[in-house]
Amino acid sequence: MRFKGLDLNLLVVFEALMETRSVTRAAERIGLTQPATSAALRRLRDYFHDDIVVAVGKRMHPTPFAEGLYPQIQQALRGVERAITTPTTFDPTTSTRRFRIIGSDYIMVAVLVPLIERFARTAPGVRVEIVQPNEHSAADLESGKADLLVTPEPFLAAGHPHEILFEEEQVVVGWAENPIFAQGLTEDDFYAAGHVTVAFGANRTPGFADSTLARMGRERLVEVTVSSFASAPWFIEGTARLAVLHERLVRQIARRFNLAKAPMPFEFPTMLEMIQFHQSRADDAGLTWLRQQMREIAAEAA
Secondary structure, three states: EEEEEEEEEEHHHHHHHHHHHHHHHHHHHHHOHHHHHHHHHHHHHHHHOOOOEEEOEEEEEEEEHHHHHHHHHHHHHHHHHHHHHOOOOOOOOOOOOOOEEOOHHHHHHHOOOOOOOOHHHHOOEEEEEEEEOOOHHHHHHHHHHOOOOEEEHHHHHOOEEEEEEEEEEEEEEEOOOOOOOOOOOHHHHHHHOEEEEEEOOOOOEEEEHHHHHHOOOOOOOOEEEEHHHHHHHHHHOOOOOEEEEEHHHHHHOOOOEEEEEEOOOOOOEEEEEEOOOOOHHHHHHHHHHHHHHHHHHHHHOO
């Protein structure tokens, strides 16, 4: 099929070339011969009047034009993929669909672990892939690489529907033998202690609690920064360090660590944990079912 003189099949070749940086591997990925893929590359070059990819040593590198075009082509192909693969009905008892969810290890413990346990009984063929949030999370939702983004309200992607999964309080966590818990944690105790914080991705984006505390203006003594919430207890137990973590998560990890918790010693906002999906997937029966299952699990764990 041609659109404005371009064979649309060439867009699939273009994406494969951009992802593999190799004519040979692109051919393997899309099921063409290497000569056919080379011919497709020549046609792309003729249409766009650009080399698209050029050889540098033993590798192919995209041109600046191709780099700029790639996100638009990728988004268009994901849109087509969603259009032709989204079923009008969804039967969880027989479905073998795979859902890709972006969510922290906190969401994994609080919601996704019991969700998968439920699926073993009610939707045995459904598969779930869990991806840690990072600086590309919004772009992955936009491009269709992720079905759902589960994140606190301040970190939502712009322009797509979202709904509340649950509300969550933050609590102060420390070693159970730390005397400040027995005597009653004060604001001065909180700021005098060393802290463990959590940050995600290459840009080290802090989580909800730590980013909120940073905006409050009073500096903490951060002794350790980890990349997952579940890592924090390892740096708390047996020390005087504190961390601010989600109450649901703390209930789970307290079973495995000798920890104590206390309310925040000053006014602190309640976190709204959200589910977000691409606007083109609003009528996706499978995603509608999945979101409902997650809301039910979250309500049970309240």
